[in-house]
Amino acid sequence: MDPKHTGEVLKHLEKQDELLMDAYRSMSHELHKLQVEEEMLMRKFYEIMSAHGLTKKSEDGHDSCSGERNALASITDSKLD
Template identity: 65%
Template sequence: MDPKHSTQISKHLDKQNQALMETYRAMSHELHKLQVEEETIMRKLYELMSAEGLLPKVNFTLLVPMSGPFCWSCCA
């Protein structure tokens, strides 16, 4: 390969790499903003449902494993 061409190709690839990294950073930032917004909305939905009495009652006895390595029923 001609050294002149390899230099041009290297510069071109560096520019593409920089553009891709900028795009990656921008998309990561946007994703983070959307995740924060989703968390805020879900928190507000929970507060609203709680205030309206729309949340189901949780039966904690159903959450306790009855056998296996995480059996707490015999130790509780």
């Protein structure tokens, strides 16, 4: 690589890094909003299912899907770090 172009290449790479970080932040924010919306919809869906008596209880007395959502959220949150 020609030494006189290294400054331009560095400036270009820094700009690309900034743009990629902005895109990452934007996508992370959008993902979080969608996860919150999903959680609200799932809670509302559960309320409707409960009102119609369509929820199932597991043998230990807990709702059958209560732990599944928390596990998914934990995995998803840890990947954002």
